[in-house]
Amino acid sequence: MSAQPVLINGEWQSSSSTNTFQATNPSTTEALPELYPVSDWAEIESAIVAADAAAREMRGWPGSRFAAFLDAYADGIETCTQELVEAANAETALPVSPRLQDVELPRTTNQLRQAAAAARSSSWTAPTIDTATGIRSMFGPIGPVAVFGPNNFPFAFNSIAGGDFAAAVAAGNPVIAKGHSSHPRTTQIFAEEAQKAAVATEMPAAFVQLIYRTSHADGARFVGHPLMAATGYTGSREAGLVLKESADKAGNPIYLELSSINPVFILPGAIAERSEELAADFTGSCLMGTGQFCTNPGLVVLLASEATDAFVQSVTAKFSEAGIGTMLGEGVQRSFTAGIQALTSAGATILTGGESGGGTGFSCANTLLSVDGESFVNSPEALQAEAFGNSSLFVVAKDEAQLGQIAESLEGNLTGCVYSAADGSDDALYDAIVPALRTKVGRLLNDKMPTGVAVSAAMNHGGPFPATGHPTFTAVGMPTAVCRFGMLQCYDNIRAHRLPPELQDKNPTGELWRSIDGQWTQADVS
């Protein structure tokens, strides 16, 4: 059987490499039939050169061109919902409903359409006009973008359909997608639709390209290539940091979404008030999708008390009783048990679970661990190692001061939650902890689990290193997510007719928000 083709420069072509891999059905633990190529360097470089030509061809194109593509692509995806859902279910074991079909796929097409709206309106370009000096600036496209998608969102973060892809295209850039090796067929279906939409909307041949896998060395070389402009990556810290080193050396911006354990502080008044409700909420959030979310609550910080003991017991019981989900793959199962082992070596005690198996296919028992606050403060790094999956670590502080020390010892995270009493009795403690927590997390939540990530202009799906590679940007939410793939372009004394429409005196649509002499307005320059 020959390997599936790669999409290079507008053609589905046989890979020049003979090296192949297969995806595995996590529910059956058996290999899926199709062979996919591991692209060699010559193939990767041909994609880079073609993307560079595409970027040159698109210089000066209006946002409406990219919007047309994004809308056509979203429409195309909706014509093959069934095929996508079946492929993703076979490759990831994520449930068809309510997950893949009803939640993740609509979210994905919604993201593409939000990106289309951002491109069409130019809202992400942030036009800034200084009439006194004659200087005007806005964001413009950065150039060819590499997108590496993760294993856990085969649709919404897919390398050729997800948030980074949508953002890079909205900014007017060609994309080379590196599919995640765990769901190549899903990615291939997307790429087929993307290519059809690209042809239909008359984009350059190499506007969207797809390769499935590379060696680690070639992946690093790829993101550090002088013709590449930027990279979006979602995945493991280890692989991400290899890419970061190469991209950084080349001066190519790289936006990484890496590991995050998403601390949840549950203050005593909240436990006194609604212990059972919290136990149920937390269990639901932590075990949803078998815990395989970047915003999974992997660390719960509590203050020692009898009520806390009861809360821990209640959650432990719920974890023991809950069904065990299937994991995304053998690698996830292996990393999970290694992660649990690392936490116990660092001093944590297993309350329930810890072992492999128990579910259909690749799986591990729902796992809870516990450690005292003093141990945590003494080994904060080891006890913040991520065990990606259906587990969480309870940290029980002996007093309020130690709760504060724990907050100070946290690494950068995507999210941080605080549950407190509705009657205000936790407010002093809240005020003592949150100033530290605020500096450690991209998104701070009250009385809410972190697993939902709304697609909103105000969302920050980001945070300090090592959760991400840059704390000023978000991976979700227009327009900030789009600006990652732009460059700031200033026009100084440029003759009026040569300015891009966004910067001319007349507002091009009458609806574009522009900062003119420090005031945001939809009016023309007067």
Next chain:
Amino acid sequence: MSAQPVLINGEWQSSSSTNTFQATNPSTTEALPELYPVSDWAEIESAIVAADAAAREMRGWPGSRFAAFLDAYADGIETCTQELVEAANAETALPVSPRLQDVELPRTTNQLRQAAAAARSSSWTAPTIDTATGIRSMFGPIGPVAVFGPNNFPFAFNSIAGGDFAAAVAAGNPVIAKGHSSHPRTTQIFAEEAQKAAVATEMPAAFVQLIYRTSHADGARFVGHPLMAATGYTGSREAGLVLKESADKAGNPIYLELSSINPVFILPGAIAERSEELAADFTGSCLMGTGQFCTNPGLVVLLASEATDAFVQSVTAKFSEAGIGTMLGEGVQRSFTAGIQALTSAGATILTGGESGGGTGFSCANTLLSVDGESFVNSPEALQAEAFGNSSLFVVAKDEAQLGQIAESLEGNLTGCVYSAADGSDDALYDAIVPALRTKVGRLLNDKMPTGVAVSAAMNHGGPFPATGHPTFTAVGMPTAVCRFGMLQCYDNIRAHRLPPELQDKNPTGELWRSIDGQWTQADVS
């Protein structure tokens, strides 16, 4: 004689290091009397630990606190203008008037006051409110910032008074300044005023700190320290890339302004129309400040013709006849001659100058070189090496196609200029070249030399690598320059009374621009 003290944790204290250096008066080439310490690692680390404590102390402080400091500091600087100008003149040989006293110092206090205004109004925080989801976000401070100033702007880019310093403070961060070793006394005077202002406005002890010099290894360790949050650096590419590697590895954002040769395209119609005016403008811009500007026009691209030959001859004559300025130091003189040597080795011919000396103190002859377009296109990297100072390289293309190839082969630059005929006769050629040039430069200019950098919200003093480290930010111009030293902070379902004032329903000042449900407004949330 004992070494001058360093400013650590609010105290002017003797350095723990016995290693010292002296500045040199470039006009006399003689050492200035004061000894300054080369800080050892223990001293640097004590500053880092103190800065971290300051950052913790300031969590949640309103922007008005930082504005008060910045305004008091600007006022303080104006009480010692004379002292600053004399010190800077002795240490840099830059003229007192019209440069240091009348231009650079007022610009510096103006920048500090613009930063104060940005901090007071919170305009840089870009509050974004999504009423449908209850999600709100804004920029907040990032943490301790290291600022490395360059040699060529002892005031406006000074590590403890210049643009990066002002931006880092406006964002609410403590700063550890690493003064440039060529002007330690100037930096010391600033630091004395900064510290007085910090005391007067009740800032934490380690809000502003100053060291003068470190080893290269300690400098790298400094910016990569886990307690440091970000770095602003202006200086040589070589030293900057050493810092970048360390900061990148630690995941600490680093904003670098490195070398730039600032290409100027002069199209044939412009030469036909105003050759002499252009020759005079170019000569003035290139030799101003002995060419020691980051935006110095170091590359001029021309189309071969008799008129171009005449233009080149005219500029060559002007360069020969112009007075020779003093350079900032022996290192600049040495790098300059090495740079000229590298360009001639790569195929360029010297039209005038090339040798050291001829002026007062450290100096080199005003230098022009020339190379044909084909050679440039064949060795673009070698022929884009920066010879920082009073020199420029003319590249003469044989035809319009080659002009386009030259534009395509440019590296990232801060600026790119195009001069064209007023009557529109160059417009087709302009349109052929500028789409490529636009992607290579942060600021595009028409009919204007690049050396002036207005402090404007629309300014981009930035550009693609290797001109800077990140193409989405500018080093000059609020609020974008401030956002570099912020982190994006999202609030999800946060109880109303716990939101920062910028994100509460009521607009805190009635004047703060906020994006509410996609519309920029100064109104309250309705």
